[in-house]
Amino acid sequence: MSVTLYLFRHGQTEWSLSGQHTGVTDIPLTAQGEDEARALIPWVSKLKFDHVFTSPRIRAQKTCELVGLQREVESDLAEWDYGDYEGRKSSEIKVSRPHWNIFRDGCPGGESPEQVSSRADRLIARLATLSGNVALFSHGHFGRVLSTRWIGFPVAQGEHLQNDTASMNILGSDPSHPDVRVIKLWNATPRALG
Numbered sequence: 001m002s003v004t005l006y007l008f009r010h011g012q013t014e015w016s017l018s019g020q021h022t023g024v025t026d027i028p029l030t031a032q033g034e035d036e037a038r039a040l041i042p043w044v045s046k047l048k049f050d051h052v053f054t055s056p057r058i059r060a061q062k063t064c065e066l067v068g069l070q071r072e073v074e075s076d077l078a079e080w081d082y083g084d085y086e087g088r089k090s091s092e093i094k095v096s097r098p099h100w101n102i103f104r105d106g107c108p109g110g111e112s113p114e115q116v117s118s119r120a121d122r123l124i125a126r127l128a129t130l131s132g133n134v135a136l137f138s139h140g141h142f143g144r145v146l147s148t149r150w151i152g153f154p155v156a157q158g159e160h161l162q163n164d165t166a167s168m169n170i171l172g173s174d175p176s177h178p179d180v181r182v183i184k185l186w187n188a189t190p191r192a193l194g
Contacts, residue, residue, distance in 0.1 A: 008135065008136065011034060013029055019089045063137050080107070
């Protein structure tokens with residue numbers, strides 16, 4: 001049996017609302033973020049998960065807790081390390097670096113695209129040894145990296161994926177070609193579909 005990954009982004013935080021890059025800073029969900037997480041319960045309750053992993057950050061762990069799942073912390077699910085850009089908005093960074101793109105340029109003092117790609121590849125190699133449904137609770141940029149690497153694309157292609165707070169994404173295999181990895185569902189949220 002093959003593995004199917006259900007990748008959830010955490011609910012809203014003050015910094016995701018303001019657009020500040022939040023890598024290692026451990027901030028909680030807002031009340032709205034908690035409501036967003038709870039809105040995923042009807043979807044999650046219809047699924048059986050063989051494994052549940054979450055980023056070590058409290059925003060991802062709380063999202064997992066609010067949907068009612070027991071979890072194991074997986075450090076490789078942490079958000080991109082923004083280094084010197086932690087807490088800054090893209091618009092602020094682009095004042096001094098007008099053409100900056102995290103997926104191409106990375107972050108000084110933090111992770112480069114090559115480093116975050118290697119981390120995603122390492123995680124994918126471990127997840128590929130599992131079978132059944134696997135729930136992953138992670139973050140916006142790292143979720144985009146994990147998904148692009150899942151289908152064999154370079155990290156730079158992650159810029160083309162939007163990943164809203166409290167969204168569900170499904171990564172798996174083409175049923176007709178089990179050796180071909182696909183994105184089965186992307187950026188689904190109860191508020192967008194409701």
